[in-house]
Amino acid sequence: MFYSLTMLSNRYATLISGMLSGFIFAPYFLLPAIFPLSLLCFQIYQALSWRHAAIYGFIFGFGHFLTGLYWISIGVSVYIEEFWWAMPFALFGLPLVLSCFIAAGCYICWFMRNSKYYHFVFCVCWIFFEWLRSWIFTGLPWNLLGYALSFSEILIQITSIVSIYGLSFIIIYSATSLHHLLVKQRPDFVIALTTAGLIWSIIIAYGVFRLHSNPTKFSNIQVRLVQPSIPQLAKWDLEQFWQHLDLHLSLSQAPGNPDLIIWSEASLVVPYTYPAIKYKLLEMLNNTGAILLAGGITDNGKQNDATQIYTALYALTADGEQLFEYHKSHLVPFGEYMPLKHIIPLKKLTPGFIDYTEGTANIVNLDKFNLVIRPLICYESIFPNEVRVSNNIADVIINVTNDAWYGKSSGPHQHFYISRMRAIENGLPMIRVANNGISAIIDPIGRITKKLDLNQIDFVDGFIPEKLATPTLYSLVGDSTTLVIVFLVLLIQFMIKSLLSYRTVRYCKA
Known part of the structure; x- marks a missing residue:
């Protein structure tokens, strides 16, 4: 009876710890909430069986993803009358699925609980399953622990070398070092704490050096970011289409001399090729002398094929020439298409009955400005290895998105900070334009030079920052750079342990 009550109280503590850890991300950045991970590490160590270990991991994971991803259910609630049945799946189902990854890691760790490398293995397992679920x-590489530090320009510079997963590793290694105190392993705690302190010193020194060595430099290409903040329900209301188009045109034609005017994802919810729409767009472009980059819905010129539509980013000149058309290559499951539709005959969440078609990831050119662009549409920006591109190849990342789905929740803030990390990893500036969300001009090491906040209806002008002179290690090698920090931690840990052992031997001889 006593054992059952103890188990129950432990599981409640695990759930609460997991829920608290969900607040380490934007917009809260409650960093002390990461230390309850030590409790999970301790519980796995003490678990009586692999089943108990997996259960602890599952419960912690459920709490972690419940508070970290609750905002997805807000997106589903936009069309609540049609998708009311999906609310429990969005709020509870997704955390239940994602918690299986943490449970699997805890299951593996239980078998290593008696090893002197248990703590290290726990951290490696966590990072491996972060990478696996990406x-x-x-894939859904959201709530990676490394994003807990995305508020700090200094601390996140290291991702240019070791990737976001490498930053996650040092965070979990530091946070779970307290595990050694819980199991009364004071020498191991001193070693882990010293190792973490040295690693953080290196990270801080590198961040300060990189920021100091790379002042923001600007090209002569001026961009205008247009953020109309149209509510999601109104956005697809065809009766309000012309009103929304006029708002875009009004913001685009405000005083100034932009070379590029950028509109957000699906700013045009019907193809721009319709004569009345195209006429208004060309009139605006003739008035401004700019090129328009707009997110929209397109049939890729196949007007007789009603089975293929794309979410796209295209460039249009004042004489009606389309310079490029990029199609979103990583679509949102259930949102833009229904997985296993032949088995599950349900409609996707976004308006319309036809699923979007997947495009091909690539780069596009604006020859007029000698500018090579890596386009990203919304969800694509969360995938580090898919975004990865050397600055020998591209000059700028342009990310168009629409976070109006998620209201004033943490979702738009998290999405912004996640997207910003891609600039640092690849040494490329990023231009991020949201219908509603956070729009910004970001330099290649993550400095925000211009910004429009959530729910702001406005535009902002600024020059595109220049890319870094040399490629980052991450952009050349990819996620495997995580092993740099893993082996560095192991090496420092071994050296400190050897030094302490040597001093102990000398003391005993004396």
């Missing part, structure tokens, strides 16, 4: 079943 691509398996199309």
